[in-house]
Amino acid sequence: MKVGILTGGGDCPGLNPVIRGVVQSVANAGGETIGFLExxxxxxxxxxxxxxxxxxxxxxxxxxxxxxxxRTNPIKDPSLVEKILENMKTMKIDCLVAIGGDDTLGVANKLHSEHGMATIGCPKTIDNDLSSTDVTFGFDTSINIVMEAIDRLRTTAESHRRVIVIETMGRHAGWIACYSAIASAADYVMVPEIPANVDEMCSILKKRREGGKNYGIVVVSEGAELAKDEGFVTQSAEVDDFGHVALGGIGEKVADIIEERTGIETRWVTLGHLQRGGTPTAADRVLGTRLGVHAGRLAASGVKGRMVALRGTKIVDVALEDAVGELRTLDLEILDEASEFFK
Structure with a gap:
């Protein structure tokens, strides 16, 4: 048994524990593993x-x-698909474990369903927006990074009596923004799932100020919309190989609105790729390792077209085709619970 493994899309903490888990479980089954680069x-x-x-x-x-x-997308070019299939055959790869988000796993699914290639998927994204799994590794580390950053920004906001707007990643799902806002006792949060209410936000910030709190913290997801006619705030109109625009910049706009409508001095911070970097938390090391072990076991046993996933406390496998194509957005019940503090 010879297993290939790759990591695609945006990096995140926890990828290396997955690699380690796959390699060890395949070796224990008497197989060998190679790692494809980039x-x-x-x-x-x-x-x-x-x-x-x-x-x-x-x-x-x-x-x-x-x-x-x-972010290479071979599906865009049939000749690239043929190269992959040829290399898999030439190198005698029995199964390929693809670790990635919706885009990476979407490619793995098409190679399996349309070309018969043996693939196993492993869900990865700091955005926590993949369906068929309760949580993705990288998410826990990311929200801890955001929380720690806000804890630091709070002291300078309080010192200068300012409002600080923190823009988080997450694309079109508000998991990072909502969880980090709850964990850091933010005064307001904006997420993609609910249209932004800037009047409500400004009213809350003024109410806090009148009540004696001389600073404010607002968390904004990069995919939130200020108004339907404005659409999403983007850094560039260009798209990547999978058709995605680079979101970003809404934090600055929100800060301008707050200062204009409330008269409170406001600053903004975009955390950006800080949320992807650094050493993984214990939770992500354990989850990544468990997913890697089970992915390696499936590959070594000849199973294909499946994705490993966390359901409750158990690692299960689901059909790869069922795991891609549907965005897993923020559970609005969590947002409703958070809203108790945004009044």
């Missing part, structure tokens, strides 16, 4: 490294991915 670019170009239990024994605490990543 996402789907690796199997297209045939670039890889050998992976052994010894070579990955101490990568669990490292952030990012030792294999590198990219």
């Amino acid at each position: 996402g789907w670019r690796g199997p297209i170009e045939g670039n890889f490294i050998e992976l052994t239990p010894e070579s990955v024994s101490d990568i669990i605490f490292k952030g990012g991915t030792i294999l590198g990543s990219s």
